[in-house]
Amino acid sequence: MEHLMAVAFCVSALLNALTARIAWRRRRSTPAATALAGVCGALALWSAGNAPVHLGLPAGMARTATYVTFVGVLGCVVSMHLLARTIVDPHHRPGRRRVLGLVVPPVLVLTAVATDPWHHLFFTSSGYVGDPPHFSVVYGPLFWVHTAWCYGLLATAGGHLARAWWRASAVVRDQITSVLVAAAVPVVGNVVNISNPQLAAGQDITPLCFTVTALVAAHAVLRRGLLRVVPVAREAVLDTVTDAVVVVDAGGTVVDVNPAGLRMLRAARPDVPEPVGLPGSTFLSERALGELPGQHTRYALEYVPGLHLDVTVTAIADGRGRCLGRVVVARDITEVVETRRHLEDQLALVERLRAQLQEQSVRDPLTGLHNRRLLDEALPAALAAARAGGDAVGVLVVDVDRFKAVNDTHGHAAGDEVLVEVAHALAAGARAHDVVARSGGEEFVLVLPGADAAATRERAEALRAACARLDVAVGDGARVRPTVSIGTAVHRADGEDAAGLLAAADRALYAAKAAGRDRVVAAGGLPARGVPAQGAPAR
Numbered sequence: 001m002e003h004l005m006a007v008a009f010c011v012s013a014l015l016n017a018l019t020a021r022i023a024w025r026r027r028r029s030t031p032a033a034t035a036l037a038g039v040c041g042a043l044a045l046w047s048a049g050n051a052p053v054h055l056g057l058p059a060g061m062a063r064t065a066t067y068v069t070f071v072g073v074l075g076c077v078v079s080m081h082l083l084a085r086t087i088v089d090p091h092h093r094p095g096r097r098r099v100l101g102l103v104v105p106p107v108l109v110l111t112a113v114a115t116d117p118w119h120h121l122f123f124t125s126s127g128y129v130g131d132p133p134h135f136s137v138v139y140g141p142l143f144w145v146h147t148a149w150c151y152g153l154l155a156t157a158g159g160h161l162a163r164a165w166w167r168a169s170a171v172v173r174d175q176i177t178s179v180l181v182a183a184a185v186p187v188v189g190n191v192v193n194i195s196n197p198q199l200a201a202g203q204d205i206t207p208l209c210f211t212v213t214a215l216v217a218a219h220a221v222l223r224r225g226l227l228r229v230v231p232v233a234r235e236a237v238l239d240t241v242t243d244a245v246v247v248v249d250a251g252g253t254v255v256d257v258n259p260a261g262l263r264m265l266r267a268a269r270p271d272v273p274e275p276v277g278l279p280g281s282t283f284l285s286e287r288a289l290g291e292l293p294g295q296h297t298r299y300a301l302e303y304v305p306g307l308h309l310d311v312t313v314t315a316i317a318d319g320r321g322r323c324l325g326r327v328v329v330a331r332d333i334t335e336v337v338e339t340r341r342h343l344e345d346q347l348a349l350v351e352r353l354r355a356q357l358q359e360q361s362v363r364d365p366l367t368g369l370h371n372r373r374l375l376d377e378a379l380p381a382a383l384a385a386a387r388a389g390g391d392a393v394g395v396l397v398v399d400v401d402r403f404k405a406v407n408d409t410h411g412h413a414a415g416d417e418v419l420v421e422v423a424h425a426l427a428a429g430a431r432a433h434d435v436v437a438r439s440g441g442e443e444f445v446l447v448l449p450g451a452d453a454a455a456t457r458e459r460a461e462a463l464r465a466a467c468a469r470l471d472v473a474v475g476d477g478a479r480v481r482p483t484v485s486i487g488t489a490v491h492r493a494d495g496e497d498a499a500g501l502l503a504a505a506d507r508a509l510y511a512a513k514a515a516g517r518d519r520v521v522a523a524g525g526l527p528a529r530g531v532p533a534q535g536a537p538a539r
Contacts, residue, residue: 009051016044021444031084038079046072063126070113070146074106077150084157087176088164088204109146122146167276168257242332244309247316248280249325252289253281264330267304288313288328308337335403364438366416368425375437375445379498382435382449394448394456394493397505398426398463401483402440402519408476414474415442418482425466429459445502453490453522460486460520468518483518485509494523 020040026033049069052062081102085092094102117121126137158180165176194361244261250256254275257265260420265275272278280289287299288311295315303309309330316324362374370378378475386393400406400422407415419442430436435447445462448456467484474480487508495501504523512521 004052007041009047013044013051014048016040020044033082035079035083035086037077039083041077042072042079044072044074045069047261048072058305066123066126067116068115070110073150074109077153078102078106081153081157088160105149109142109149112142112146113385116140165522172436202292203257244328244330244332246280246284246328248284248328250323254278254280254283255325261330264303264307264309264332266530267307274474284328287311289326291324303330306334307332308334364423367420369423369427369436369444370435370437372437372439375439375447376434377438378435379447379501382447383491383498383501386449391450392452394451394453394459395489395491395501395505396443396444396446396448396456396460396463397439397487397489397502397509398422398446398467398484399486399509399513400442401485401513403482406480406482410474410476410478410480414472414476414478414480415473418472418480421470421472422467422482423485425470426463429463429466443507451490453488453493453524456488456490457520457522460488464518485512485517486511486520487523488520489523 004307008021009340017040020037023037023040027037035423041223046069049065049072052065076141082094085094111124112119121140121142123137123143124140161176161180165180184538191253235339241258242260244256244264245256246254246261247256248266254277256264257275266272268283269275272282285295285301287301292313292315296313296319298310298312299306300310310333311331312329314327316326362370364371375488382393383392403415403418406418419438423436423438423444426446427436430446431448433449437445437447439445451459464484470482472480472482487505487510489495489501489504489508491501495505508521509521512519515521
């Protein structure tokens with residue numbers, strides 16, 4: 001039996017030494033490899049130190065080998081702690097105080113072990129006992145202090161792994177589970193060993209149990225890609241991307257969130273410091289947690305005032321199709337939304353300016369009426385509509401009487417005032433769908449859709465009378481009472497096209513001038529109602 005134990009410890013030492021070598025060669029590509037190499041290297045020393053006590057060596061040599069194993073014990077515990085911290089955070093680097101906390105206690109323990117033959121506070125006694133004889137030790141008070149420190153360090157490591165397991169995704173959680181279960185093996189073995197005073201130091205099976213842990217961790221780290229594939233990818237991608245990522249389980253509880261997601265959630269609930277473990281409804285909309293058509297949905301929303309997000313929600317399922325939860329990815333599109341709004345505002349402004357420019361291009365700058373350019377488009381359009389509907393169109397050509405005399409007597413500014421007032425009178429007497437345009441100089445043209453000959457003459461007379469009531473104050477203190485002469489023409493009776501109608505109305509205007517001004521004459525030569533025909537003075 002003693003020889004079998006010696007062989008087991010030798011095999012353990014070789015396995016750990018080989019694993020340490022492999023892990024050390026992977027240290028550049030796998031964050032946990034350095035700590036794993038430390039664990040396996042320390043276990044190799046620990047196991048190698050336990051082998052001699054099973055070979056019947058003198059008590060002094062067995063005692064020395066037992067003392068040497070504590071280098072491996074302490075190295076294994078410290079390395080296991082660092083391995084756990086690296087699994088939790090691949091970028092973990094202990095600070096100066098932490099390094100002292102990991103280095104000083106082992107140095108003190110090794111000092112106590114080295115000086116134990118003088119004070120016997122670590123082992124009160126040691127030597128071969130029983131039949132057949134086996135090497136045995138009795139633990140002293142410093143041993144129990146050392147044991148408490150080791151268990152405290154391992155418990156801290158286990159706590160970090162447990163928290164990482166709670167927050168991890170399914171793939172990483174499986175790998176951490178394997179490490180946690182394997183880590184329990186040496187704890188059980190060590191508890192059994194130190195609680196049984198009949199077991200000798202050389203019969204300590206703890207290094208063999210730790211070897212199981214080391215091999216499982218090596219498989220997770222080196223073969224299954226723990227840290228090298230999943231956590232490193234998460235650290236390099238999820239924790240650094242600007243998109244917010246929130247993972248919700250099947251019950252609607254937040255189980256993971258990256259830093260960008262944490263900032264997003266705190267924008268909605270700054271009073272909640274840690275979202276993991278809370279209901280997703282605390283932070284997310286009903287749309288993010290509701291039904292997912294096609295297991296996927298995408299939408300935009302204003303998450304909080306001033307923060308616009310493009311949200312993608314994707315369902316997560318296992319290999320059997322069972323729902324595991326959902327991933328909510330949100331991208332900040334506030335700048336895009338603001339830019340789009342700014343662009344829309346600019347386009348609206350451009351459109352308003354274009355409309356204003358278009359309107360200005362068909363407006364007379366002095367009177368504000370439409371100009372000849374619009375008249376040339378509006379009259380043919382009105383005639384085309386009249387032909388389609390069988391309606392009439394009336395045309396009025398209006399000219400201010402004795403306008404040259406106003407300019408000569410009072411100046412061009414006074415003439416402009418007269419034109420403006422006449423324009424206002426004509427526009428005030430027009431209907432919404434009538435066209436009132438200044439065709440040039442002191443001449444105006446009105447297009448009256450739907451007006452037959454009688455209606456055209458009636459409208460013309462009303463406009464003539466309105467202009468005759470004007471009393472315009474000019475710049476030199478004088479007043480001018482302008483009158484207008486109007487010639488009318490009606491489609492189809494007086495012309496078929498725009499040119500024909502304007503020519504007919506213009507001839508009627510000249511007839512009105514010849515008949516004495518301040519009157520209406522129709523293209524058919526009929527004088528306006530109530531206006532007697534007189535001799536025609538100069539225009």
